[in-house]
Amino acid sequence: MTEIRVLSDEAQYRAHSTLFRRAMHWGPPTDEQWPVVLPSYEPGRVLAAYEGDEMVGTTQSFGGTMRVPGGAVVPHSAVSRVGVRADYTRRGVLSALMREQLSTTSEPVATLRASEGRIYGRFGYGLAGRVRFLRIDAKRAVIPGAPVGRVRMVDPDTSDKLLPELHTAFGLDRPGEISRWPGWWARAQDRKTSAENLVTVVHSGPDGDDGYVCYKVSEDKDFKHTMDIEDFAWANADAWRDLWIYLTRLDLIDTINVDAALDDPLSWLFEDPRVVYTKDVYDQIWLRLVDVPRMLAARTYSGTESVVIEVRDALLPANDGSYRISPDGAERVDAPADITIPVDLLGAVYLGDTRFSDLAAARRIEGSRFAEADALFAGPVAPLCSTFF
Structure with a gap:
């Protein structure tokens, strides 16, 4: 019989991580990766399914807030690391995990990112938001006019301190946006993985810092350079426009990849709107009204x-x-x-x-x-x- 337990120590967390990663067909966390992964495990929010002494399923959540239409910010549960061991699928393990998680959470709403679109509807999650994957031809991207504020590059130590403050101040600008927990920032700022080769620039307007963008640049075998936007937030249209002026006027960049809302007006920045190409539209927010x-x-x-x-x-x-x-x-x-x-x-x-x-x-x-x-x-x-x- 499946038993759901709340995990509480590092050894259990590492077993939880290994099982989830195996369910996604990834290898277990390495000794080098584990110190960065460990802070993302919050006591009381990590669940595992057991058959006897064997762990056979996982889920966890991160507490925070979410913005809803009209501007209110409500408590929110970010559900992640949902997995069932391959030899225990289709035996009710996932149903037991979801039922326990949803019936015990204190937050009135939960969201997740679905690995497969058919899984979560039966647990009350609905597809509530989509995202556009955009590619910009940087060589032809011309934004007329001059910037109105100042853009400055910041070093990693400054970025680590400043970005959480700025995201808290203006990062929840649309319905569906959520706050970020300490473990999220710990992983995003790790210099050996996510933050390797990451550049951060901050925009300042009349009232101080009001926007930032983080990006990475890679080079292919033909010496073509691609910029991937990793994080982008702004408080007003001037900050958004100035940061795009900075990004599109950088030397050596051929292509820029960025995720955007369905109604993002990015194309209208450019003299030629065709420099912005939609590569795909994909499901993003799966929302559960608890x-x-x-x-x-x-x-x-x-x-x-x-x-x-x-x-x-x-x-x-x-x-x-x-x-x-x-x-x-x-x-x-x-x-x-x-x-x-x-x-x-x-x-x-x-x-x-x-x-x-x-x-x-x-x-x-x-x-x-x-x-x-x-x-x-x-x-x-x-x-x-x-x-x-």
Whole structure:
């Protein structure tokens, strides 16, 4: 019988890491890597499934916050390192892990990055945000005009201290963005792995530091140079534009790769918008509404008319019920529903990436007044999560 345990010591954490990495077809963490990985294990948030004395499945979470439509910031659980040993798959191990994790977390919402798109819907996670992978022809990228602020390069020690402060100040600029925990920064700043060959520049405007970008440059066998943007945050349009002027005017760069929101206006910076090419659009945010009443009340709504939505949640039945959504907010009601929706698809529309009418057209939900629901849940910007975990 599968037993779920909370892990508490370094030996268990290393076994947890090894099992997860094996499930992803990676090797175990090396002795060199382990001191960087260890700080990302938070006591009380690391779960493992056991069959007798054998560990057969893993999951964990990181506590923080997430921005929701309207600007509120709510407690958030970043779920990661979900894996089942290959000889124990399809035996209910993952279901036991997910049920325990979701029923015991204190945060009202959780998100994860899905390795496969068919896995997490049955646990109430919905695809709530996508990302564009962009390639920029740096040799033809011309941004007219001059910068209005100052861009300076900072050394690694300064970057390690300054970037967490700046991300806290303005990194949660879109729905779906999440705060970063100490273990995340420890791994991102490790000079032997993630931060190797990393360059950081910071933008300053009239009110001080208001943007930063981190990038790496690699050279291929034909001496072509590719820049990969690793981290990019800004507080205002001037900082965003000035940093792109800096990046596109660097010598020797042929191509720039960057991830962006679906509605990022990057193409409009350039004299020739064709220098920006969309390589792919990929699913990014998988969102689980753990506490539906709290999360519906946390965000704001547009539109002019109210809609009653009936939510069904097989894993967390306390969320079952009807909710009246209006421009004034959300409340639980005892009233006939206009729309019936499972909790995973409510997660899909929550941040505004997906519309009720699209789900209705695909025969995924039932009811009426989908246009009114679309208007209520619509937001001014597309969701994004620029923090990978």
